[in-house]
Amino acid sequence: MTRVMFVSFESLPFVKTGGLADVVYALPKALNKDEFEVRVVMPMFKTIKEKYGEDMKYLDHIYVQSGFINEEANILSYVNEGVEYWFIENDTYFNRDGVYGYADDAARFSFFNVAVLEMMIKLDYYPDICHEHDYHTAILPALCKIRFNEIEAIRKIKHILTIHNLAYQGEYDKQVLFDYLGFDYRYYENGDLRFNDYCNFMKIGIVYADFVTTVSRTYAEEIQTPEYGCKLDVILKYRSADLYGIVNGIDTESFDPSTDKYIHHNYSLRNYITGKRENKRSLQYQLGLEEKPDTLLLGMVSRLTFQKGADIFLGAIQDILRKDVQIAVLGTGESKHEYSFKMLENENKGRFVYYCGYNEPLAHAMYAGLDMLVMPSLFEPCGISQLISMRYGTLPMVRETGGLKDTVEPLNEYTNTGTGFSFREYSSSDFLNIFNYAYTQYYEYPERWKMLIKNAMRYDVSFNKSAREYEDLYRKVLDK
Numbered sequence: 001m002t003r004v005m006f007v008s009f010e011s012l013p014f015v016k017t018g019g020l021a022d023v024v025y026a027l028p029k030a031l032n033k034d035e036f037e038v039r040v041v042m043p044m045f046k047t048i049k050e051k052y053g054e055d056m057k058y059l060d061h062i063y064v065q066s067g068f069i070n071e072e073a074n075i076l077s078y079v080n081e082g083v084e085y086w087f088i089e090n091d092t093y094f095n096r097d098g099v100y101g102y103a104d105d106a107a108r109f110s111f112f113n114v115a116v117l118e119m120m121i122k123l124d125y126y127p128d129i130c131h132e133h134d135y136h137t138a139i140l141p142a143l144c145k146i147r148f149n150e151i152e153a154i155r156k157i158k159h160i161l162t163i164h165n166l167a168y169q170g171e172y173d174k175q176v177l178f179d180y181l182g183f184d185y186r187y188y189e190n191g192d193l194r195f196n197d198y199c200n201f202m203k204i205g206i207v208y209a210d211f212v213t214t215v216s217r218t219y220a221e222e223i224q225t226p227e228y229g230c231k232l233d234v235i236l237k238y239r240s241a242d243l244y245g246i247v248n249g250i251d252t253e254s255f256d257p258s259t260d261k262y263i264h265h266n267y268s269l270r271n272y273i274t275g276k277r278e279n280k281r282s283l284q285y286q287l288g289l290e291e292k293p294d295t296l297l298l299g300m301v302s303r304l305t306f307q308k309g310a311d312i313f314l315g316a317i318q319d320i321l322r323k324d325v326q327i328a329v330l331g332t333g334e335s336k337h338e339y340s341f342k343m344l345e346n347e348n349k350g351r352f353v354y355y356c357g358y359n360e361p362l363a364h365a366m367y368a369g370l371d372m373l374v375m376p377s378l379f380e381p382c383g384i385s386q387l388i389s390m391r392y393g394t395l396p397m398v399r400e401t402g403g404l405k406d407t408v409e410p411l412n413e414y415t416n417t418g419t420g421f422s423f424r425e426y427s428s429s430d431f432l433n434i435f436n437y438a439y440t441q442y443y444e445y446p447e448r449w450k451m452l453i454k455n456a457m458r459y460d461v462s463f464n465k466s467a468r469e470y471e472d473l474y475r476k477v478l479d480k
Contacts (some may be wrong), residue, residue, distance in 0.1 A: 138205025170201030215382035216403030220245030250464035251454035281367030304333025309376030315428030
């Protein structure tokens with residue numbers, strides 16, 4: 001039995017700020033339990049303690065001494081849907097309302113990574129593979145191979161680092177390496193732990209991990225270029241032989257239109273026409289839109305940031321609103337975008353609605369009730385929303401980048417194939433062109449539109465295929 005330890009700062013159902021939480025939740029469940037024994041290790045945040053703390057099992061107590069860090073922590077266990085989670089409880093760093101964005105994040109991340117190793121030693125539990133997720137845990141391979149390498153069981157651990165979004169790297173003053181992580185200065189001087197005179201957790205992880213993965217094949221290629229590499233393209237190109245792109249899936253039990261408790265009318269491929277129509281009516285009523293079931297209803301469920309293409313959507317929206325459409329937007333982000341969407345709602349009552357915030361039941365209702373979901377991202381490592389929307393028969397309209405390109409097949413009128421619509425250039429004009437094309441398909445070719453819905457709902461968005469690819473990679477890294 002191969003022991004695999006997922007190390008992450010977030011996972012559903014405990015805490016989520018992005019798609020990382022979906023992956024760390026769904027992938028362990030999808031792995032072959034006859035071959036892989038999986039544990040997930042994460043911090044015990046305040047919200048987790050309040051909701052789950054009383055039901056957790058106490059395992060042990062550890063002391064963490066690392067540079068200037070001198071802290072204690074409890075190790076607790078909780079089993080969720082057949083997967084055992086180990087939580088590191090330390091009130092100094094984790095008993096807070098949020099997950100990220102604190103002035104001492106460098107110390108918090110450093111403490112957690114060292115605590116994971118102290119936990120292994122105390123529990124006498126050493127995984128064969130550590131699967132680290134994003135920069136928050138990317139320092140772990142270097143700690144194993146440099147600072148804790150005298151312990152054979154730790155030195156033998158293989159490491160796979162998954163990059164969920166390269167834009168976030170954990171770049172800090174070089175003193176973090178010595179003050180919080182206790183590394184010898186020579187590893188900074190020789191360049192292993194240095195990046196432009198700073199400490200960059202992601203760079204260190206890329207250098208020291210045995211394999212590096214990211215969440216789509218196209219994104220794995222893109223990040224090796226200056227345009228998408230976020231200044232790490234040269235290093236990633238150097239590791240290209242050990243860099244893999246594996247497309248994410250979604251938890252198809254949580255997102256299932258036939259059982260979803262958040263939607264008005266459950267449906268499947270068998271009755272999708274009625275199901276989509278009834279959920280559209282319900283969504284229009286819920287949002288205060290005119291109840292016109294035949295009008296094209298498009299929407300966006302997203303963070304409203306530069307990455308997600310809110311600017312080019314806004315650049316095309318006045319032209320879109322001249323047509324027979326309704327638009328719904330759910331999300332928060334940059335204040336300028338929030339303001340623009342609020343103004344659009346004020347000027348287009350009954351046709352445009354903006355919900356500022358995140359609302360899980362409303363998100364599900366939108367996936368079920370929209371005709372089309374727009375994702376005009378500047379870059380998108382994988383993307384989750386387009387997978388969910390296809391599962392619910394809502395056609396995605398995406399820019400051809402990263403995982404959006406890998407998962408959404410554009411309509412081909414000649415072969416009657418496709419699961420949505422896509423465009424290439426990052427511009428409002430290209431966005432508008434593909435919207436006009438989709439608009440024509442909706443109103444003039446209803447049978448073709450139904451064909452696209454059926455294709456989208458049949459597309460395998462589960463983690464099953466991804467899990468098999470990760471299993472192959474786990475076997476491969478053990479032989480390295």
